[in-house]
Amino acid sequence: MTPKIKSYQNLVALVDALLDSEGDLIANLANVSALLFEHIDKLNWVGFYLKKGDDLVLGPFQGKVACSRIPLYKGVCGKAMQDQQVINVPNVLDFPGHIVCDHASRSEIVIPMVVNGHAIGVLDVDAPIFARFDDVDAQYLSEIVDLIIKKLPDAFNQEA
Ligand code: SME
Numbered sequence: 757m758t759p760k761i762k763s764y765q766n767l768v769a770l771v772d773a774l775l776d777s778e779g780d781l782i783a784n785l786a787n788v789s790a791l792l793f794e795h796i797d798k799l800n801w802v803g804f805y806l807k808k809g810d811d812l813v814l815g816p817f818q819g820k821v822a823c824s825r826i827p828l829y830k831g832v833c834g835k836a837m838q839d840q841q842v843i844n845v846p847n848v849l850d851f852p853g854h855i856v857c858d859h860a861s862r863s864e865i866v867i868p869m870v871v872n873g874h875a876i877g878v879l880d881v882d883a884p885i886f887a888r889f890d891d892v893d894a895q896y897l898s899e900i901v902d903l904i905i906k907k908l909p910d911a912f913n914q915e916a
Contacts, residue, residue: 764896767795771900772907781911786816788904792881793818796893800860800884804869805833806877812837815877822857831855836866837875842894846887858882865889867901871912 757765774787785804792802803817805826812826812833829838831853836843844865848854861882869877879901883889905912 758892760892761896763795764892767791768896768899768903770795771903775903775907779908779910781908782816784904784908784911788900789816789818792897792900796881798883798885798888799881801858801880801882804877804879807837807875812878819882820858820860823855826855832864832866833878833880836868836878840868840870840875842867842898844889844894846889848882860884862886863888865893865897867894867897869901869905871905876912 770791771788774791775784778784789802789804793799796802801817801819801822803819803822804815805812806815807828810828812828814822814824826833828834832843832845832848832851833855842865845851845854846863848861848864862884863886864880864882866881867879868875869879879897881889881897
């Protein structure tokens with residue numbers, strides 16, 4: 757097992773335990789973003805955007821001040837919402853329609869939060885270096901999003 761996988765397995769266990777101790781959505785998203793920012797190296801921004809009407813609205817995050825509102829299907833976040841798939845962008849400067857929030861960002865991975873077939877938000881993770889993310893990041897960040905959705909059914913039944 758690689759150190760990266762071991763570190764992610766530890767992180768998944770921490771998120772799992774965190775979600776057992778509190779049922780509030782915002783409190784949990786805030787603490788999950790803090791955990792990810794602390795435990796995953798070479799990041800400049802981690803956070804959640806949640807669907808509200810025709811926009812994605814900024815949720816709990818760690819990093820510099822970011823765009824408060826993104827039109828639903830714009831940018832990398834919007835593409836992940838639309839496709840309901842993880843989007844891994846090795847060079848954000850090459851991504852058509854990328855929305856610049858932190859000028860330091862060079863690569864990014866976005867995981868959609870899909871509940872009952874509906875994308876209700878995203879986890880957005882940004883790095884200040886090119887090609888920061890790989891399939892291991894995609895796998896474990898998706899596992900963390902799945903845990904959030906499975907362990908907070910009451911919070912998401914209202915959103916979906
Ligand atoms: N880069 C995103 C916008 C959000 S910020 O990175 C925090 C995008 O194009 O979807």
